Amino acid sequence: MSIEPATNPSERPLVHLEDGTIIEPTLLIGSDGEKSKTRSDYKIGSWGYSYNQNGLVCTVETVRPNEIAFQRFLRTGPVALLPLWGNFSSIVWSCPPDVCKDLQDLTESEFVERLN
Numbered sequence: 001m002s003i004e005p006a007t008n009p010s011e012r013p014l015v016h017l018e019d020g021t022i023i024e025p026t027l028l029i030g031s032d033g034e035k036s037k038t039r040s041d042y043k044i045g046s047w048g049y050s051y052n053q054n055g056l057v058c059t060v061e062t063v064r065p066n067e068i069a070f071q072r073f074l075r076t077g078p079v080a081l082l083p084l085w086g087n088f089s090s091i092v093w094s095c096p097p098d099v100c101k102d103l104q105d106l107t108e109s110e111f112v113e114r115l116n
């Protein structure tokens, strides 16, 4: 997919799809995420900054099925339990880099104990 941006207000952009289709939309919404191609094709700038937080992400299997998202706000940052399917949930543990390194160095059983 690539976009030929409109060069003046009376023009429409052209969206070229991989199968050769060309779309000429009256409204183009760039909702294609952090590395948005729409944004880069339109040369729209973005900026970011580090706020000293890492995200440790993993999948856990729980004793019972889980359909509820939980988030607990610890002093070091939030830890989230996000349901996937059946007894599986995704963990997103946001914390400073040194805490993240400590968590990564734990054995599997130590990690589960810390998480609990």
Ligand SMILES: Cc1cc2nc3c(=O)[nH]c(=O)nc-3n(C[C@H](O)[C@H](O)[C@H](O)COP(=O)(O)OP(=O)(O)OC[C@H]3O[C@@H](n4cnc5c(N)ncnc54)[C@H](O)[C@@H]3O)c2cc1C
Pocket: 001, 031, 032, 033, 034, 037, 055, 057, 080, 092
């Ligand atoms: C580990 C993690 C934890 C997070 N935790 C939180 C949280 O607790 N709270 C919170 O508010 N936010 C959280 N976020 C941030 C949140 O997920 C994002 O800010 C949000 O998803 C951005 O939404 P979006 O619609 O802009 O982009 P996205 O959700 O990234 O959606 C973009 C979509 O566009 C699709 N796409 C891209 N290019 C193309 C293409 N060329 N053609 C077709 N489709 C395309 C992608 O496949 C994707 O489905 C977290 C992010 C991560 C990575």
